[in-house]
Amino acid sequence: MVERRVTVGWAEGLHARPASIFVRAATASGVPVTIAKPDGTPVNAASMLAVLGLGAQGAEEIVLASEADGAEAALDRLAKLLAEGLEELPETV
Numbered sequence: 001m002v003e004r005r006v007t008v009g010w011a012e013g014l015h016a017r018p019a020s021i022f023v024r025a026a027t028a029s030g031v032p033v034t035i036a037k038p039d040g041t042p043v044n045a046a047s048m049l050a051v052l053g054l055g056a057q058g059a060e061e062i063v064l065a066s067e068a069d070g071a072e073a074a075l076d077r078l079a080k081l082l083a084e085g086l087e088e089l090p091e092t093v
Contacts, residue, residue, distance in 0.1 A: 001065055001066075001067050002065065002066055002067070002071040002072055002075055003063055003064065003065045003075075004063070004064045004065075004075045004076070004078070004079040005038070005061055005062075005063050006061065006062055006063075006064060006079045006082045006083050007059055007060070007061050007062075007082075007083060008056050008057065008058050008059060008060050008061075008062060008082055008083075008085075009058070009082060009083045009084050009085030009086075010058055010082075010085040011058040011085070012058060013055075013056050013057040013058045013060065014051055014052070014054060014056040014062075015052065016052075018085070019048060019051045019052050020048065021081070021086070021087065021088060022045070022051060022078070022081060022082065023045070023046060023047070023048045023051055025077070025078055025081050025088075026045035026046045026078060027046040029074040029077065029078065030070070030074070031066050031068045031069075031070050031071055031074040032044075032046075032066060032067075032068055033045040033046070033064055033065070033066045033071075033074060033075065033078065034064070034065050034066070035050075035051060035054065035056075035062055035063070035064055035065075036054070036062065036063050036065070037054060037056065037060070037061075037062060037063070038061055038062075038063055040054070042063075042065060045064065045078070062082070064078055064079060064082075
């Protein structure tokens with residue numbers, strides 16, 4: 001299991017637009033990824049409803065995890081997106 005602990009960089013947290021950006025990136029990664037609050041139940045990072053249901057706030061820590069091949073690179077890219085509050089994930093990340 002590969003994990004990344006990340007502080008949410010969007011001031012508004014994972015709500016509406018930021019959640020949509022994150023879910024699109026998680027889906028595009030091609031790797032099954034879960035997202036959770038520390039000590040919380042992991043949910044599918046590619047599910048908009050699941051991500052919104054976390055209620056993750058800005059500056060709150062979350063945990064990304066995956067057991068799939070290619071998880072290291074995928075989680076690094078998603079962690080960067082979350083930590084920096086990017087509008088989209090650059091192709092070169």
